Amino acid sequence: MKLFFSPTSPYVRKVMITAHEVGLADKIEMLGSAAHPVNRDRTIIAQNPLGQVPTLIADDGTVIADSRVICAYLNDLAKGSVFPADxxxxxxxxxxxxxxxxxxxxxxxxxxxxxxxxxxxxxxxxxxxxxxxxxxxxxxxxxxxxxxxxxxxxxxxxxxxxxxxxxxxxxxxxxxxxxxxxxxxxxxxxxxxxxxxxxx
Amino acid sequence: MKLFFSPTSPYVRKVMITAHEVGLADKIEMLGSAAHPVNRDRTIIAQNPLGQVPTLIADDGTVIADSRVICAYLNDLAKGSVFPADxxxxxxxxxxxxxxxxxxxxxxxxxxxxxxxxxxxxxxxxxxxxxxxxxxxxxxxxxxxxxxxxxxxxxxxxxxxxxxxxxxxxxxxxxxxxxxxxxxxxxxxxxxxxxxxxxx
CATH class of the missing domain: 1.20.1050.10 (Glutathione S-transferase Yfyf (Class Pi); Chain A, domain 2)
Known part of the structure; x- marks a missing residue:
């Protein structure tokens, strides 16, 4: 998997904490980005029209926005408990x-x-x-x-x-x-x- | 159930379209509100600290924010297909x-x-x-x-x-x-x- 990330984004942090919790952190390749609400990053936009981080590109090419959807996806993939079963x-x-x-x-x-x-x-x-x-x-x-x-x-x-x-x-x-x-x-x-x- | 709503909120509309799709619209009592990002509505805040609409109060008293969580809750409650099973x-x-x-x-x-x-x-x-x-x-x-x-x-x-x-x-x-x-x-x-x- 690949993840457009920023080291200051708390939404990226949600995703990466989740990835560590479910044991998938080492499966994620980090892609640098310059996400910005005014000077929008066209590299991200080419994948995710929102132009935001985090944006995950799954191994089958599915582009997943946003942090909530990515976290749920990672949890499902790993059958984790970050989203409790109960x-x-x-x-x-x-x-x-x-x-x-x-x-x-x-x-x-x-x-x-x-x-x-x-x-x-x-x-x-x-x-x-x-x-x-x-x-x-x-x-x-x-x-x-x-x-x-x-x-x-x-x-x-x-x-x-x-x-x-x-x-x-x-x-x-x-x-x-x-x-x-x-x-x-x-x-x-x-x-x-x-x-x-x-x-x- | 009770729902803090505003007639101009597109997030409320998501919830109410979902409620109609899953057959629960007539189970929801609408509560007027004055949600505003500057002049915040203390009546909503007393239930949901975000002070936003939509806020759902479930029959067991659980207070549910925000539109994504409410829509998923209504779908689960009615065993609907607004969130597909596949x-x-x-x-x-x-x-x-x-x-x-x-x-x-x-x-x-x-x-x-x-x-x-x-x-x-x-x-x-x-x-x-x-x-x-x-x-x-x-x-x-x-x-x-x-x-x-x-x-x-x-x-x-x-x-x-x-x-x-x-x-x-x-x-x-x-x-x-x-x-x-x-x-x-x-x-x-x-x-x-x-x-x-x-x-x-």
Whole structure:
């Protein structure tokens, strides 16, 4: 398999944590890319019209977007348990993936606003709204940390927290979310996390 | 079940088309909402920290976000075929859902940029990048329309096209995508589409 990747993409990290968890990481050849929302990468677009990372090219040539679909594909391929077989556990994992992706989406929008958009065109209310989305969702996970789980919900949440650390190190989410911080401190010691650290 | 909804949300439309297709539409009670990325709706947030529509509250109280998870949940509940049982067909449906959601996401970002953000703070390069994402993905579907399918991929694409018609009626995508236009003209006659028309 081949994967268009970026070393700073938290969505790529979701895929690679999953690949490590299900034992497929060494089957994936990494393809460099220059995915960007304004200067779009035509090499990716030739395969995936969204022009985004992660994009997986399966061994039979099927091009798979996006991170959710890729993670489910890898799990199915390896008969893994990142998506639990039990329907109730799987639903919870997928809900938590959606919430984690919500944090990630808001954090990426913030990154585009404060690091890509010209400074004179930034909108404080928009920035506040995205931060508020992150705050309310982190508060949810502070009350409902995915203890003892390594499913796609936990993986997505960990990717989101690592992205906050990478891009917004001045935001000390650990201080205001001690239970989530304790959960993450344990989770990030897993080999799948150690092998996939984001590099800014 | 209860659903936080908005009559203009294409993600809500995905859910309601799915509900009609699997025969569960009359089991869903609609809850009005004022979801907004800046002035966030605290009533939704009390249930779903993302504060978004669609948010489904299942009969056992489980709160389900987001549209992908809700659609899969409804399909499982009704043992429907919106997510095909055949693994290859299901993968294709999920890839096309991701591509359709990509169009939707770009269209929503455009909507926020040109209708929510103060005019003086709009960024033409950002607008061009989002439109380009829509163009490349529509070009893909012009070559690969989901003929004869009513799965989640086709449903998502139809929701995206209907949203372009609602918010950007000046963009005549049918002229430049005649095969996609022919497919959509057939698809939108289905009862599940007729029952869920977006209202701006």
């Amino acid at each position: 329907p109730k556990a799987r639903l919870q994992a997928e809900i938590d993936q959606a919430l984690g992706d919500g944090i990630l989406g808001a954090a990426l929008i913030l990154r585009y606003e404060v690091a890509v958009r010209p400074e004179a065109l930034r909108w404080p209310d928009w920035i506040s709204g995205q931060w508020d989305k992150i705050f309310t969702t982190l508060a949810h996970f502070e009350a409902h940390a995915p203890e003892g789980r390594a499913d796609i919900g936990a993986i997505t949440l960990a990717s989101a927290l690592s992205y906050l650390d990478l891009r917004f190190p001045e935001y000390d989410w650990r201080r205001t979310h001690p239970k989530l911080a304790a959960w993450y401190a344990g989770f990030e010691k897993q080999p799948s996390m150690v092998a996939t650290v984001l590099k800014g | 693994p290859k067909a299901r993968l294709q449906a999920e890839i096309d859902q991701a591509l359709g959601d990509g169009i939707l996401g770009a269209a929503l970002i455009l909507r926020y940029e040109v209708a929510v953000r103060p005019e003086a703070l709009r960024w033409p390069d950002w607008i061009s990048g989002q439109w380009d994402k829509i163009f490349t993905t529509l070009a893909h579907f012009e070559a690969h329309a989901p003929e004869g399918r009513a799965d989640i991929g086709a449903i998502t694409l139809a929701s995206a096209l209907s949203y372009l018609d609602l918010r950007f009626p000046e963009y005549d995508w049918r002229r430049t995508h005649p095969k996609l236009a022919a497919w959509y003209a057939g698809f939108e006659k289905q009862p599940s589409m007729v029952a869920t028309v977006l209202k701006g």
